[in-house]
Amino acid sequence: MMNRINLNSLGALAAGLVLASAPFVSAHAENRCDVPRIGGEARACAAAAQGPTELRRFVERTRGIYGFYYWDYAPHAGPVATVAPAPEAAKLASAVAEISNASAAQ
Numbered sequence: 001m002m003n004r005i006n007l008n009s010l011g012a013l014a015a016g017l018v019l020a021s022a023p024f025v026s027a028h029a030e031n032r033c034d035v036p037r038i039g040g041e042a043r044a045c046a047a048a049a050q051g052p053t054e055l056r057r058f059v060e061r062t063r064g065i066y067g068f069y070y071w072d073y074a075p076h077a078g079p080v081a082t083v084a085p086a087p088e089a090a091k092l093a094s095a096v097a098e099i100s101n102a103s104a105a106q
Contacts, residue, residue, distance in 0.1 A: 032044075032045070032072055032073055033045035033048055033049075033073060033075075040062065040065070040066040040068070041068075043058065043062075044058060044059070044066070044068055044072075044073045045073060047059075047073075048073045048074060048075060052074060055070060055073055055074060056070055059073070
């Protein structure tokens with residue numbers, strides 16, 4: 001009888017841990033508006049399409065109804081442009097020296 005109670009408790013604890021961790025490990029779209037939505041989420045995506053000010057107004061106005069967060073629907077910034085790395089100083093100096101030597105020899 002005692003083993004059965006401990007086994008049931010262990011099973012309930014394991015199930016609770018799995019259910020509690022599910023939101024943290026579930027797959028998310030990069031932006032919630034990338035997939036079709038219905039109801040309040042569709043309205044939030046429509047507000048996001050109109051711009052950040054409209055989305056903020058919608059989220060603040062319907063906070064008590066839907067409980068949405070601004071950053072869940074705000075469009076994410078694209079990748080930052082990277083700057084090409086500068087050429088190595090030694091290579092550049094040797095190339096300049098070669099060019100100046102070649103022009104001096106002519």
